[in-house]
Amino acid sequence: MAASYSRTTTRWKYDVFLSFRGEDTRKGFTDHLYTALCHRGVITFRDDQELERGNEISRELLQAIQDSRFSVIVFSRNYTSSTWCLNELVKIVECMKQGRQTVIPVFYDVDPSEVRNQTGRLQQAFADHEEVFKDNIEKVQTWRIAMKLVANLSGWDLQDRHESEFIQGIVEEIVCKLRKSSYSMSWVTENLVGMDWRLEEMSLYLGVEQLNDVRVIGICGMGGIGKTTIARAVYEKMLGHFEGSSFLANVREVEEKHGLVRLQEQLLSDTLMERRTKISDVHRGMNEIRVRLRSRMVLVVLDDVDQLVQLESLVGDRNWFDNGSRVIITTRDELLLKQFGVDKIYRVASLNNIEAVQLFCLKAFRSYCPPEDYVLQTIQVVKYADGLPLALHVLGSFFSGIRSVELWNHSLKRLKDIPDKGILDKLEISFDGLNEVEKKIFLDIACFFNGWEEDRVTKLMESSGFYPQIGIRILVEKFLINISDNRVWMHDLLQEMGRQIVKRESHEEPGKRTRLWLCEDVIHVLLNNTVNNLLLQPQFYVSDFEFPFSCSSFLFINLTVQGTDKVEGIVLNSNDEVDGLYLSAESIMKMKRLRILKLQNINLSQKIKYLSNELRYLEWCGYPFKSLPSTFQPDKLVELHMRHSSIKQLWEGVRVRLLLFCYFKFSNVFRVSSF
Template identity: 35%
Template sequence: MSSSSSSSSSSSSSSEAKWSFDVFINLRGEDVRYGFVTDLHSCLIHGGINAHIDSEDLRHGDEISPALMKAIEQSRIAMLVFSENYALSRWCLDELVKVMECRRLKNQRVLPVFYKVEPGDIRGLRGSNGDALTGHEKKLGQDSERVKKWREDLFEAANLSGWHYDHGNETEFIERIVKEISTLVRRVPLSVTKYPIGVRCRVEEVMSLLSMGSDDIRMTGIWGTGGLGKTTIANDVYNSIAKTSNRPDGLVHLQEKLLFEILWKESLVVLSVDGGTNMIRDRLCCRKISLVLDDVDHGNQLNALARECEWYGKGSEIIVTTRDKHVLNSHGIDQVYEVKPLDRGEAFELLSSHAFQGNQMKDISRDHKDNVLGYAKGLPLAIVVLGDLLCGRSKDLWESILKKLAESPNKDINSILKISFDVLEDNERDIFLDIACFFKGRVREYVTRVLDSCERSLVTIEHDCIVQMHDLIKQMGQDVVKKECPNDPSKCSRLWCYDDVNEVLSTAMVRASHQTTDNLIVFNLHAITELPLGTNDVKGIVLQLQTPAKLHISPNAFMHMRRVKLLILSSAQINRGPYVFLMI
């Protein structure tokens, strides 16, 4: 979670930049160089902050020197010291334009200092600074693009959060700036990704939902299953510091963190969630911020941090990433971006970036690459994990690893996907596992006869009628069931593999009433009333064979299956021909 004024974003994260300076100070020397800025620079250096002061030695003629341009580009933070005659200096204004360009393209943090000038006068281009721009227009022409750019960037910069000094103890004012700069310098921004393939276009689609440049306060959701890159996209829209709220005082901790990062006041203490909501509403209602709430899975998290848009100032943008679309819907967030898997071209490029070095690609057949892409199904997480796993491996090892993956999911991928499963309620888990083990690809009407619906970015409906889920999510669900008792299928809650079904049914009596037709045997399992209670954990058996196969059913098959509620056996050869068993 992070806050600041809004900005565009590039696919490269500021965390990946190599900063030469912590702070670049832009100023008009005749106004503030000797005195305020000299003292400020000394305090920054004394505090271990590598600060660079704009020097006249780097100014040549009417243009900024390449050395000065480089110093701006390689600074993590740019500080703009607005003074009484700031706009008289063309160098100051050209540096300002460069700083604002770095803010847009490199996520550079820009902090204004209004030194003995009113922020409103800078924003409105009034007073001596407004007169200075008028004078530049007379010299450079009424239609000068250069002056037009100066005006635009002055207005934008003056709208950013910073510091205002009019009178009072200047030493204390400098100490406050240094303390807050120290906090920002110590803060490590999140990295986007090593190979941001497919990220840029998705970021642009999210940016199109935001109210960039307007006074609207907008909440935007980014929704999708685990591993699709929601956090990567959100971080690229605004390089955020993501927090979680799993600890008992998690929401209070988050509220304190949010208030501190915006207000920079360590003394703020939040005693309760309700108290924190009031403090956020009262103290931030005039602050224009960009706020990213990452991996939200409960409505109480949104209520504690952003219950209403009006809690924040005009022009604020709030981005929420979640796996649970219901969280967004229930909060009234109607601007929702659904993250889709990578297309085949993007997936292949991402796989190549992680898996192949030098000429290794020549040794790996097209079928092997297609198998990896088919397994990942456009899921960036899976492609990155598998690419790194397969990097530098021989063709034989590729075959071995792919064969192993077909039998058991990769633990790194599985652990991320399973997060969505772990937060489900018990009845929702049952629904999901039934779909993962039995009903993927079946018609929705058929499935809803026996199941309720759930939506945690785990199950989707295609063409308004087909129940679907990503193959890796299906594999994750089946792995959950297999781990219930790996060596004894009779103690697993669901059976769908021929060998497991045959083993369980061949060892146990159908004393339930039944009817027989040419291709169907229907058992009334609820008629089993005389059987003793048992320990068998099987809840459902669904065997859907592509080709008919013999299935042996023992007279005692259902002796201990007191929990079975679903039994479907399709194309199983029992006695004389194929039959289908359905529970009634």
Template identity: 45%
Template sequence: MTRRANLIDYQWTYDVFLNFRGEDTRYGFTGTLYKELNRKGVRTFFDDKEIRIGDEITPTLLKAIQESRMAIIVFSKQYASSTFCLNELVQIHQCIKENGQLVWPIFYDVEPSEVRHQRRKYGEALVTHEQNSKADEEKMKSWKHALREVANLKGLSYDPRKDYEHVLVEDVVNQIFRIISRVPLDVAEYPVGLNFRVEKINSLLKLGSNDEVIMIGIYGTGGMGKTTIARAVCNAIADNFDYLCFLDDIGGGSRKHGLEQEQARMLSKILGEKIEIEEINQGVELIKRTLKDKKVLLILDNVDEQKQLKKLAGTCDWFGLGSRIIITTRDLQLLKSHGVGRIYEMEGLNYEESLELLSWKAFKSMQVDDPRYREVVNQVISYVNGLPLALELIGADLYGKKLREWESMLDGCKRIPHDKIQQILRVSYDGLQQLEK
């Protein structure tokens, strides 16, 4: 199950998918929540069917789950007695693992431990399903695993003996509205090949785990699209975090303004207020003190010196549990020296991806329709060797040009490389050790 178009394009059909046991909360809490979300302009999927035929998820429901920006699970007392709810939960859990979908559990008059460890009503319901042959061993295992994993996520609890329901509804609606109001980062005009790579990086991030802090590195030469993919990852997973900072071009910024200004820029973005730092070590202490209990998504882009990492994200214990730190760099050794064990090495575009990107840039079409251009297009792809930046620059230069001009440019590039491509690759080359050069 994938949601490939949405990872990059963000064309969500729904903002929220509501998963709930109808008999428990349809005419109470969940119905009120749905009404208030709609009033706030939040596009919400609310399955209002009283009676179902069978227990399997319909294609329409599956599509609604996949095309929702986030899901809210209302765990009520009789939730686990519905095999339909459990099947929906398994699909939602898959979206967490594969796409980084944000999921909020709401424990409505039940303790999280009841759900997590399948005790009381939850344990009884599962035993009943097993005895009535409602599920085979594999399905029982998937239900229990999904219940345990989702119940471990950060959520909200409601006790009707102590809490006001309208306060919970208001809190949920306000938090969701804040999330969906976030403006995504600009990624790429033509995001060719990004979905597959975003999914690979998401697997390194272990988004379902909130009991640890994880640092990963994205490594590759200039022009491979490290910043582009980091932006795409940020957009895909940002909803899972309480605080967010994409700190672009740290290498250039620290040389131009000083590392203490980069520290201030980072904290200002995370906290949403202007922070001033006069001395680097003061900045280190402020970062540690401010962020140690916050779940942060921090992306440090274009790091090129060890000092930058040490003073911006020294160790994992600077950040609250569940935080993720993503570092993009041309320098693999820099990541290793900092103890970053999870590293994604950027892959060049394959032939099909290269052809698609070049076609979009040079012909404003997904494919080359004119057979006269096919041979020279293949020569360009072979020359570029999967480098996205080169495909974009050469494709843009060739837009609207005749076949003779294509051949002339390609011949010129083979003799004297394209200026802009050479400039960017030169930075990567100059950063290598002599033996690596």
């Protein structure tokens, strides 16, 4: 059974308390009303269903009234003849005056004016009560006042209407009132940092007060940025304005596990507020949605959509819904929203520093500010999360159990080396949706090119056959990168996620990975590779090789390198500590697939006789030799940087092909820095 609204508070045990005269309506009208309410997901109390045997009925009833959000009083011909009913009525009025309850009077086979003025049958009933309670006439007077007060409220009068339609109208009003009351008490306004202005912006996009159109609004952003939270808040706040509503959570995941039919059934069940409709196939489901909802003003949220077919199958066209309807779609793929033709796109921004501190502190300290001893640690966490609500939420929950400053510091240090798996797994969903070429572009940027000029990245990727004009745009549309000031940028946690993916290519042996950027991994590959998981035996020797700097004899380690045929890129940055290390040139010469090579002041045991002909980017600061290898074919090279090198000429001898290559490359897209 589908609940038609969200109960987000524990103050109420029941949604509705039914007060009625059993002899008049128990097996007829009240029974039908009770069934209809329950069918719509409304938790309803009636005395013959809820009370346990052996309990004092009067006390149980009074507590049930107090625990109910609404009371529906069915005034029938003999209602006032029951002191039980009148005592219920007094308690209901008491709760109403305290602001704890909303009261809805229903006049069944009795004129409202008779109840209001206490005439006709009611006059005789009260006369009988005054006779019985002549020693406590104040009690009868209390009953009279309570009845008159309730009878003057706006209610429902059966008159000559059919009971089924009459009951349907009562149920619709109750459901609508429950919706409107639920969001005002819900989590929407609790512990959600920076939500107010975001809801205001979304309200403008949705234009709920304009009932002459159907609008489809997209909410997009990177994983963990808060798309679902915003959509849920908007849904809870606005669902009371609609005749039906449905929040389809985790569309991508539900479709993968159960198929689109399950989602179509849920959509119909929620919006029509009835038991789950059985659908045989997707096309029939599309027709069912179109036919049954086209005259209904609905609010529908499709959360975490990643395929166009999901949108086409669930909210295929605006004419499927009545004017005033609103559809909200959350996704990580902005292109998908454009393909579907949404009316507006709301791009979710990261939290600013103030909001980030507040959110983290709410989770870690249950306050908006950190304790004095944890200010520095809080700043470090917030910097690490870089405005991503998912990370702040997860890390806040993690650190909430740690009360030692020393343990905080140790945890922060570990976090930099071993990122939280829950955060990275959530982010990786976007990566999984890429094709193989797009994945390569993403990993290259994560490992090497974050912060580079867009045109440089584009030319390097283009030379590798990655079609970057399309691939980079797709990464932008999926919020995996962004272009700012003509540079390619990636969120720190997305970059860390990409690097973790590369590390998983071989957990134990860096030489079996495609990309190397950590100094210790590069040194490991160039010195300590393994063959069949056995450590190679190093050969120690003293070299008499003539270097371009004065030195005495040096001790070198020469290893036969295995696994390095997988390496496509190596980067050692200027801040990596490599001074004094002397590596074997043989390891680099075995890297046949190397596309990117950036080294800083590396000393080698012998002259380089081979460099990969797949190189697109070569930067070797402090290159120790007088020329590049004569076997090197730089046809694919895009950038060459050899600052502070000992190069006297690029290649030994005169080579026409290379001269032509240099002419065209240097005059077009080829970058070269000073030697």
